[in-house]
Amino acid sequence: MATRQKREIPGTSIFDGELAQKGYALNKMCFSFNSADNRAEFQRDEAAYCRKFGLNDEQETAIRTRNVLGLLAAGGNVYYLAKFAGILGLDVQDLGAAQTGMTKEAFKAMLVAAGK
Protein backbone atom coordinates (compact mmCIF):
# COMPACT_ATOMS: atom_id res chain seq x y z
CA MET A 1 0.00 0.00 0.00
CA ALA A 2 1.28 3.45 -0.86
CA THR A 3 2.03 5.70 2.08
CA ARG A 4 2.66 9.39 2.04
CA GLN A 5 5.34 11.07 4.06
CA LYS A 6 3.66 13.18 6.74
CA ARG A 7 5.13 16.41 7.97
CA GLU A 8 5.79 16.24 11.73
CA ILE A 9 4.70 19.30 13.69
CA PRO A 10 5.50 18.99 17.41
CA GLY A 11 2.45 18.74 19.69
CA THR A 12 0.15 18.84 16.68
CA SER A 13 -1.80 16.29 14.70
CA ILE A 14 -3.46 16.71 11.34
CA PHE A 15 -7.01 15.38 11.23
CA ASP A 16 -6.67 13.38 8.03
CA GLY A 17 -8.46 10.38 6.57
CA GLU A 18 -6.71 8.01 8.94
CA LEU A 19 -7.88 9.86 12.06
CA ALA A 20 -11.30 10.56 10.53
CA GLN A 21 -11.83 6.81 10.16
CA LYS A 22 -10.35 5.92 13.53
CA GLY A 23 -12.39 8.52 15.39
CA TYR A 24 -15.67 8.20 13.51
CA ALA A 25 -17.77 6.71 16.32
CA LEU A 26 -16.35 9.07 18.94
CA ASN A 27 -16.88 12.12 16.77
CA LYS A 28 -20.37 10.98 15.84
CA MET A 29 -21.26 10.74 19.51
CA CYS A 30 -19.85 14.21 20.17
CA PHE A 31 -21.71 15.59 17.13
CA SER A 32 -24.93 14.28 18.69
CA PHE A 33 -24.31 16.62 21.64
CA ASN A 34 -25.61 19.50 19.53
CA SER A 35 -28.97 18.35 20.89
CA ALA A 36 -29.85 19.13 24.51
CA ASP A 37 -31.88 15.91 24.73
CA ASN A 38 -28.83 13.89 23.72
CA ARG A 39 -26.64 15.71 26.22
CA ALA A 40 -29.14 14.82 28.94
CA GLU A 41 -29.26 11.20 27.82
CA PHE A 42 -25.46 10.99 27.96
CA GLN A 43 -25.46 12.46 31.45
CA ARG A 44 -28.04 9.98 32.67
CA ASP A 45 -25.90 6.97 31.66
CA GLU A 46 -22.55 7.74 30.05
CA ALA A 47 -21.51 4.12 29.52
CA ALA A 48 -24.78 3.20 27.81
CA TYR A 49 -24.55 6.25 25.58
CA CYS A 50 -20.97 5.35 24.56
CA ARG A 51 -22.11 1.79 23.75
CA LYS A 52 -24.97 3.12 21.66
CA PHE A 53 -22.44 4.87 19.40
CA GLY A 54 -20.06 1.90 19.35
CA LEU A 55 -17.04 3.55 20.94
CA ASN A 56 -14.02 1.28 21.25
CA ASP A 57 -12.26 0.73 24.60
CA GLU A 58 -9.68 3.45 23.98
CA GLN A 59 -12.38 5.99 23.19
CA GLU A 60 -14.65 4.94 26.04
CA THR A 61 -11.77 5.13 28.52
CA ALA A 62 -10.75 8.58 27.29
CA ILE A 63 -14.33 9.81 27.67
CA ARG A 64 -14.66 8.28 31.14
CA THR A 65 -11.35 9.71 32.38
CA ARG A 66 -11.87 13.13 30.68
CA ASN A 67 -8.49 12.68 29.01
CA VAL A 68 -8.27 15.31 26.27
CA LEU A 69 -5.01 14.10 24.72
CA GLY A 70 -6.36 10.55 24.92
CA LEU A 71 -9.49 11.63 23.04
CA LEU A 72 -7.36 13.20 20.32
CA ALA A 73 -5.18 10.08 20.08
CA ALA A 74 -8.35 7.99 19.76
CA GLY A 75 -9.32 9.98 16.67
CA GLY A 76 -11.33 12.75 18.28
CA ASN A 77 -11.56 16.02 16.36
CA VAL A 78 -11.44 19.18 18.42
CA TYR A 79 -14.50 20.73 16.78
CA TYR A 80 -16.64 17.80 17.96
CA LEU A 81 -14.79 17.28 21.25
CA ALA A 82 -15.63 20.90 22.09
CA LYS A 83 -19.26 19.80 22.41
CA PHE A 84 -18.25 17.16 24.97
CA ALA A 85 -16.27 19.83 26.81
CA GLY A 86 -19.44 21.95 26.82
CA ILE A 87 -21.29 19.24 28.76
CA LEU A 88 -18.53 19.32 31.35
CA GLY A 89 -18.71 23.11 31.55
CA LEU A 90 -15.16 23.47 30.26
CA ASP A 91 -14.03 26.21 27.89
CA VAL A 92 -11.15 26.09 25.41
CA GLN A 93 -8.76 27.53 27.98
CA ASP A 94 -9.56 24.67 30.35
CA LEU A 95 -8.83 22.30 27.46
CA GLY A 96 -5.62 24.16 26.67
CA ALA A 97 -4.47 23.88 30.26
CA ALA A 98 -5.35 20.18 30.38
CA GLN A 99 -3.40 19.42 27.22
CA THR A 100 -0.30 21.41 28.09
CA GLY A 101 -0.17 20.34 31.74
CA MET A 102 -0.40 23.96 32.88
CA THR A 103 -2.78 25.57 35.33
CA LYS A 104 -5.51 27.58 33.64
CA GLU A 105 -3.96 30.76 35.04
CA ALA A 106 -0.55 29.88 33.58
CA PHE A 107 -2.14 28.99 30.24
CA LYS A 108 -3.97 32.32 30.13
CA ALA A 109 -0.78 34.15 31.04
CA MET A 110 1.00 32.40 28.18
CA LEU A 111 -1.66 33.66 25.76
CA VAL A 112 -1.34 37.21 27.04
CA ALA A 113 2.45 36.99 26.72
CA ALA A 114 2.05 36.00 23.05
CA GLY A 115 0.63 39.47 22.43
CA LYS A 116 3.59 41.35 23.88
Next chain:
Amino acid sequence: MAKIVGSITTSHVPAIGRALAGKLQDDPYWKPFFDGFPPVHAWLEKVKPDVAVVLYNDHGLNFFLDKMPTFAVGAAPQYHNADEGWGIPTLPPYQGDPALSWQLIEDLVAREFDITTCQEMLVDHAFSLPLKLLWPASESCPVRTVPVCINTVQYPLPSARRCYKLGKAIGEAIAGWDDDLRVVIIGTGGLSHQLDGERAGFINKDFDLAFMESLIADPEWATQFSMEELVEKTGTQGVELLMWLAARAALPGAVRKVHANYHIPISNTAAGLMVIETVA
Protein backbone atom coordinates in the same frame (compact mmCIF):
# COMPACT_ATOMS: atom_id res chain seq x y z
CA MET B 1 -24.23 45.41 -12.54
CA ALA B 2 -23.67 44.39 -8.96
CA LYS B 3 -20.89 46.17 -7.12
CA ILE B 4 -18.63 44.73 -4.43
CA VAL B 5 -18.26 47.51 -1.87
CA GLY B 6 -15.37 45.80 -0.06
CA SER B 7 -14.31 42.94 2.18
CA ILE B 8 -14.52 42.61 5.93
CA THR B 9 -12.48 39.90 7.63
CA THR B 10 -12.81 39.08 11.31
CA SER B 11 -12.24 36.37 13.90
CA HIS B 12 -15.31 34.39 15.03
CA VAL B 13 -14.46 32.76 18.38
CA PRO B 14 -17.50 31.33 20.29
CA ALA B 15 -16.51 33.27 23.41
CA ILE B 16 -17.55 36.44 21.54
CA GLY B 17 -21.11 35.10 21.76
CA ARG B 18 -20.85 34.85 25.53
CA ALA B 19 -19.34 38.34 25.69
CA LEU B 20 -22.18 39.77 23.57
CA ALA B 21 -24.81 37.98 25.67
CA GLY B 22 -23.18 39.25 28.87
CA LYS B 23 -22.74 42.79 27.47
CA LEU B 24 -19.03 42.68 28.23
CA GLN B 25 -18.00 45.11 25.47
CA ASP B 26 -16.46 47.52 27.99
CA ASP B 27 -14.93 44.84 30.18
CA PRO B 28 -11.14 45.35 30.23
CA TYR B 29 -10.55 41.89 28.76
CA TRP B 30 -12.91 42.49 25.83
CA LYS B 31 -12.61 46.22 25.19
CA PRO B 32 -9.51 46.05 22.92
CA PHE B 33 -11.43 43.60 20.72
CA PHE B 34 -14.79 45.39 20.59
CA ASP B 35 -13.13 48.79 20.15
CA GLY B 36 -12.09 47.60 16.70
CA PHE B 37 -15.65 47.65 15.42
CA PRO B 38 -17.09 51.23 15.51
CA PRO B 39 -15.02 52.29 12.44
CA VAL B 40 -16.44 49.26 10.61
CA HIS B 41 -19.97 50.30 11.58
CA ALA B 42 -19.30 53.79 10.20
CA TRP B 43 -17.95 52.30 6.96
CA LEU B 44 -21.01 50.05 6.59
CA GLU B 45 -23.26 53.10 7.10
CA LYS B 46 -21.44 54.75 4.22
CA VAL B 47 -21.28 51.87 1.73
CA LYS B 48 -24.75 50.45 2.54
CA PRO B 49 -24.54 46.86 1.29
CA ASP B 50 -27.73 45.02 0.31
CA VAL B 51 -26.22 41.54 0.44
CA ALA B 52 -23.38 39.84 2.32
CA VAL B 53 -21.57 36.86 0.84
CA VAL B 54 -20.20 35.21 3.96
CA LEU B 55 -17.19 32.89 3.72
CA TYR B 56 -16.89 30.82 6.88
CA ASN B 57 -16.10 27.35 8.17
CA ASP B 58 -18.62 25.07 9.87
CA HIS B 59 -17.58 23.63 13.25
CA GLY B 60 -19.80 20.55 13.29
CA LEU B 61 -23.25 22.10 13.29
CA ASN B 62 -24.42 21.60 9.70
CA PHE B 63 -21.81 19.17 8.43
CA PHE B 64 -20.47 15.98 9.95
CA LEU B 65 -17.78 13.55 8.78
CA ASP B 66 -20.39 11.41 7.03
CA LYS B 67 -20.44 13.96 4.20
CA MET B 68 -17.85 16.71 4.20
CA PRO B 69 -17.95 19.12 1.27
CA THR B 70 -14.81 21.06 0.44
CA PHE B 71 -16.87 24.07 -0.66
CA ALA B 72 -20.60 24.46 0.05
CA VAL B 73 -22.88 27.29 -1.02
CA GLY B 74 -26.19 28.05 0.69
CA ALA B 75 -29.28 28.34 -1.49
CA ALA B 76 -31.96 28.68 1.17
CA PRO B 77 -34.57 31.41 1.67
CA GLN B 78 -33.58 31.55 5.32
CA TYR B 79 -30.70 30.28 7.44
CA HIS B 80 -31.07 29.25 11.05
CA ASN B 81 -28.53 29.34 13.82
CA ALA B 82 -28.84 26.47 16.32
CA ASP B 83 -27.54 24.91 19.50
CA GLU B 84 -23.88 23.97 19.02
CA GLY B 85 -23.73 22.06 22.29
CA TRP B 86 -22.27 24.58 24.68
CA GLY B 87 -25.06 26.99 25.38
CA ILE B 88 -24.21 30.24 23.61
CA PRO B 89 -27.50 31.99 22.87
CA THR B 90 -29.01 31.25 19.47
CA LEU B 91 -29.40 34.29 17.19
CA PRO B 92 -32.43 35.06 14.98
CA PRO B 93 -32.61 33.59 11.44
CA TYR B 94 -30.89 35.23 8.47
CA GLN B 95 -32.56 36.17 5.21
CA GLY B 96 -31.14 34.39 2.22
CA ASP B 97 -31.53 35.27 -1.44
CA PRO B 98 -32.02 32.05 -3.40
CA ALA B 99 -31.90 33.81 -6.77
CA LEU B 100 -28.46 35.23 -6.03
CA SER B 101 -27.32 31.95 -4.50
CA TRP B 102 -28.20 30.09 -7.69
CA GLN B 103 -26.48 32.68 -9.84
CA LEU B 104 -23.36 32.20 -7.74
CA ILE B 105 -23.71 28.42 -7.88
CA GLU B 106 -24.08 28.41 -11.66
CA ASP B 107 -21.13 30.74 -12.10
CA LEU B 108 -18.86 28.80 -9.77
CA VAL B 109 -19.60 25.47 -11.41
CA ALA B 110 -19.05 27.07 -14.83
CA ARG B 111 -15.67 28.21 -13.46
CA GLU B 112 -14.87 24.60 -12.55
CA PHE B 113 -15.54 24.74 -8.81
CA ASP B 114 -17.37 21.54 -7.89
CA ILE B 115 -19.37 22.88 -5.01
CA THR B 116 -22.12 21.39 -2.86
CA THR B 117 -25.44 23.25 -2.94
CA CYS B 118 -27.46 23.49 0.26
CA GLN B 119 -31.18 24.32 0.21
CA GLU B 120 -31.15 23.78 3.95
CA MET B 121 -28.18 24.86 5.99
CA LEU B 122 -27.71 25.57 9.67
CA VAL B 123 -25.21 28.37 10.23
CA ASP B 124 -22.95 28.27 13.28
CA HIS B 125 -21.08 30.90 15.30
CA ALA B 126 -18.59 31.44 12.47
CA PHE B 127 -21.44 32.91 10.44
CA SER B 128 -23.69 34.40 13.11
CA LEU B 129 -21.21 36.15 15.41
CA PRO B 130 -19.42 38.24 12.76
CA LEU B 131 -22.79 39.46 11.45
CA LYS B 132 -23.80 40.39 15.00
CA LEU B 133 -20.50 42.22 15.48
CA LEU B 134 -21.04 44.15 12.24
CA TRP B 135 -24.69 45.05 12.88
CA PRO B 136 -25.02 44.99 16.69
CA ALA B 137 -27.97 47.36 16.90
CA SER B 138 -30.35 45.34 14.73
CA GLU B 139 -32.37 42.58 16.31
CA SER B 140 -31.89 40.55 13.13
CA CYS B 141 -29.27 40.96 10.42
CA PRO B 142 -30.35 43.80 8.07
CA VAL B 143 -28.75 42.44 4.88
CA ARG B 144 -29.57 39.35 2.84
CA THR B 145 -26.94 36.64 2.97
CA VAL B 146 -25.29 34.00 0.81
CA PRO B 147 -23.22 31.60 2.96
CA VAL B 148 -20.16 29.94 1.47
CA CYS B 149 -18.63 27.26 3.69
CA ILE B 150 -15.02 26.06 3.35
CA ASN B 151 -13.93 22.77 4.95
CA THR B 152 -11.31 23.31 7.66
CA VAL B 153 -12.25 20.20 9.66
CA GLN B 154 -11.10 17.14 7.74
CA TYR B 155 -7.93 16.96 5.65
CA PRO B 156 -7.19 17.28 2.86
CA LEU B 157 -8.32 20.92 3.07
CA PRO B 158 -8.45 23.03 -0.06
CA SER B 159 -5.08 24.74 -0.49
CA ALA B 160 -4.51 28.43 0.12
CA ARG B 161 -4.08 28.84 -3.63
CA ARG B 162 -7.37 27.08 -4.30
CA CYS B 163 -9.21 29.26 -1.79
CA TYR B 164 -7.68 32.35 -3.35
CA LYS B 165 -8.97 31.21 -6.73
CA LEU B 166 -12.39 30.51 -5.21
CA GLY B 167 -12.53 34.06 -3.89
CA LYS B 168 -11.48 35.45 -7.23
CA ALA B 169 -14.19 33.41 -8.97
CA ILE B 170 -16.79 34.66 -6.47
CA GLY B 171 -15.75 38.25 -7.17
CA GLU B 172 -15.97 37.76 -10.93
CA ALA B 173 -19.33 36.04 -10.61
CA ILE B 174 -20.79 38.87 -8.55
CA ALA B 175 -19.47 41.48 -10.98
CA GLY B 176 -21.46 39.69 -13.67
CA TRP B 177 -24.76 39.78 -11.78
CA ASP B 178 -27.21 41.79 -13.82
CA ASP B 179 -28.60 43.54 -10.82
CA ASP B 180 -28.03 46.91 -9.19
CA LEU B 181 -26.84 45.40 -5.93
CA ARG B 182 -24.24 46.42 -3.39
CA VAL B 183 -22.41 43.38 -2.06
CA VAL B 184 -20.03 43.06 0.88
CA ILE B 185 -17.75 40.05 1.15
CA ILE B 186 -17.21 38.78 4.69
CA GLY B 187 -14.48 36.30 5.58
CA THR B 188 -14.49 34.89 9.10
CA GLY B 189 -11.95 32.97 11.17
CA GLY B 190 -8.39 33.10 12.43
CA LEU B 191 -6.03 34.46 13.01
CA SER B 192 -3.35 32.25 14.57
CA HIS B 193 -4.59 29.83 17.20
CA GLN B 194 -4.41 26.18 18.17
CA LEU B 195 -7.01 24.51 20.37
CA ASP B 196 -5.78 20.93 20.31
CA GLY B 197 -2.67 18.97 21.23
CA GLU B 198 0.33 19.67 23.41
CA ARG B 199 0.96 22.82 21.36
CA ALA B 200 -2.48 24.23 22.36
CA GLY B 201 -2.30 27.98 22.91
CA PHE B 202 0.14 28.52 20.06
CA ILE B 203 -0.07 32.05 18.59
CA ASN B 204 2.19 33.67 15.98
CA LYS B 205 1.92 37.44 16.05
CA ASP B 206 4.69 38.06 13.51
CA PHE B 207 3.06 35.82 10.93
CA ASP B 208 -0.42 37.29 11.50
CA LEU B 209 0.79 40.85 11.06
CA ALA B 210 2.74 39.91 7.92
CA PHE B 211 -0.34 38.14 6.57
CA MET B 212 -2.64 41.11 7.24
CA GLU B 213 -0.17 43.43 5.55
CA SER B 214 0.18 41.09 2.56
CA LEU B 215 -3.55 41.29 1.85
CA ILE B 216 -3.20 44.89 0.71
CA ALA B 217 -0.37 44.86 -1.81
CA ASP B 218 0.66 41.22 -2.23
CA PRO B 219 -2.52 39.17 -1.69
CA GLU B 220 -1.11 35.96 -3.12
CA TRP B 221 1.73 35.91 -0.58
CA ALA B 222 0.07 33.28 1.65
CA THR B 223 -0.65 31.00 -1.30
CA GLN B 224 3.03 29.99 -1.36
CA PHE B 225 2.50 27.89 1.79
CA SER B 226 1.23 24.30 1.91
CA MET B 227 -1.50 23.50 4.40
CA GLU B 228 1.02 21.74 6.67
CA GLU B 229 3.24 24.82 6.57
CA LEU B 230 0.26 26.99 7.49
CA VAL B 231 -0.57 24.70 10.42
CA GLU B 232 3.03 24.94 11.57
CA LYS B 233 3.06 28.75 11.30
CA THR B 234 -0.46 29.59 12.48
CA GLY B 235 -1.74 26.63 14.52
CA THR B 236 -4.30 23.96 13.72
CA GLN B 237 -7.16 26.48 13.66
CA GLY B 238 -5.03 29.31 12.27
CA VAL B 239 -5.70 27.79 8.86
CA GLU B 240 -9.01 29.66 9.05
CA LEU B 241 -7.04 32.43 7.35
CA LEU B 242 -8.25 30.64 4.18
CA MET B 243 -11.50 32.60 4.51
CA TRP B 244 -9.58 35.88 4.76
CA LEU B 245 -7.64 34.98 1.66
CA ALA B 246 -10.76 34.14 -0.33
CA ALA B 247 -12.56 37.29 0.87
CA ARG B 248 -9.62 39.43 -0.23
CA ALA B 249 -9.33 37.67 -3.57
CA ALA B 250 -12.94 38.57 -4.39
CA LEU B 251 -11.96 42.23 -4.73
CA PRO B 252 -10.90 43.24 -8.21
CA GLY B 253 -7.92 45.51 -8.89
CA ALA B 254 -5.95 47.58 -6.39
CA VAL B 255 -7.28 47.91 -2.85
CA ARG B 256 -6.77 50.08 0.19
CA LYS B 257 -7.02 49.31 3.87
CA VAL B 258 -9.96 51.15 5.43
CA HIS B 259 -9.42 49.84 8.94
CA ALA B 260 -7.58 47.14 10.86
CA ASN B 261 -7.42 45.90 14.43
CA TYR B 262 -5.35 43.10 15.98
CA HIS B 263 -5.44 41.95 19.57
CA ILE B 264 -4.06 38.99 21.55
CA PRO B 265 -5.79 37.16 23.10
CA ILE B 266 -9.50 36.61 23.02
CA SER B 267 -10.09 33.14 24.36
CA ASN B 268 -7.19 31.14 22.80
CA THR B 269 -7.03 33.25 19.67
CA ALA B 270 -5.21 36.14 18.07
CA ALA B 271 -8.16 38.28 16.98
CA GLY B 272 -7.87 40.13 13.70
CA LEU B 273 -10.21 42.53 11.94
CA MET B 274 -9.77 44.24 8.59
CA VAL B 275 -11.82 46.26 6.15
CA ILE B 276 -10.51 46.56 2.61
CA GLU B 277 -12.07 48.35 -0.35
CA THR B 278 -11.24 48.65 -4.00
CA VAL B 279 -9.50 51.84 -4.98
CA ALA B 280 -12.01 53.69 -7.14
